[in-house]
Amino acid sequence: MAENYKTLIIEQKTPNSGVFYLYLNNPKQRNALTRDFFSEFPKALNALDHNPDVSVIILTAVGDHFCSGIELSALNSTATDAPSGESLRRNILAMQDSITALERCRKPVIASIQGACIGGAIDIITACDIRYCSKDAFFSVKEVDLALAADLGSLQRLPSIVGFGNAMELALTARRFNGLEAKELGLVSRAFDSKDELNKAVWNVAQG
Template identity: 35%
Template sequence: MTYHCFDFSIKDKVAHLQFNRPDSMNTMQPVFFRELVSILSDLQRDAPARALVISSSGKHFTAGMALDVFAGGGVSLDDASAAGRANIALVLQEMHRSFNLIEQLRMPVISAIHGGCIGGGVDLICASDIRLASADAFFCIQEINIGMTADLGTLQRLPKLIPEGIVHEMAYTGRRLPARRALAVGLVNELFDSRELMIEAALQMAAEIATKPPVAIWGSKQAIHYARDHSTHDALQQMGWLQSGIWQSSNLMEAFMAKQQGRATHYADLAPVSSFDDAAYQLK
């Protein structure tokens, strides 16, 4: 399938989603969100891959939201009445869905960031599981510089990734967080000298993840996210329920046998999810 905003491919169980509008600095427009939701929904439903790498083309990862989306009438936000302002929340919910899908995806998501990661780009990479960056990368909560509060997830997710004081600094000043400082505060896992080396490393990491049992990877992602948002006691209780649901002795045996025989492991893929909306049902 051809997309306007992305190049998308799957090879050896690794999905690669690349922003492909470098001339516009990969800005986010309504079609960006529609296509992103479509791609992520297909990955979630059919599980044709075991890991997803998100990268970009051109000079910058993304310049964030295209300003003409709202100024040019693409999306109408009516702040003249209470009823109109109430609808802004519904518009935001639609936009939240795309980045929520990244966080909820049944496979790990690795963001490979070069150049500017601005505004909505920070919202997006905060929803990823792992972030790698090139040495020229920088991060900016741009919204404060254009007279608004960031509203697509940065202020909710970023304080759980880096010290709160750094978030306050970025959110209040609109200053750039350079790649080396982003590494120092824990926003990114590793820095690379070039975009090419970074993407190569991201794909290698995704390929390594793809050799692990997908159901155990999914369980790990569920447990980490739950523990982040709940007490240790509650998270341990949830872990018991989670493990009892996904436990597969055959995976342990496969790992043992593969090591003994000096071969690669072979684990079952995640099963496709049957859509309730698409279910065939005849009224009686």
């Protein structure tokens, strides 16, 4: 647990509590997902999974936004580093596997979402066990606007959460929707009036 990460913070806020926070930590870029993130995220989850002191993980973010999606330079470097279609495929599979680490984690993961939750962030939260947000959070399956497929897991996981028709509409239009609609769609279980209320409610649920 002592490992330092460039893009993440692990914190146990209350001594002797089994609740550990995993923060996305790139607030200057609204917690965009960098290449470092994709290598660090599965390592951090594996460390938490194998720590006997951890009972529940709260996945949240530093700053006002949960995550603005994959950093464009990470996509560009993936394409640059992939001279063949097979190399590109391997790079994408590695990124997919990084997100799937959430599903492999044996500890419950609660996503606590405020501000932007865009593109690759949808991939992340759909792999979590429980999702809560503030009412002013906003969401978008943004990849279509970049001529990309939401292929880090959204197209596989989102239909089982919000229904096939809703998932296709969100993926093909990339439209923005707020926390209340996310609740109506079933993407989150509850939407809270403020970030403070969200934080308190998530803590109470995690404490059990």
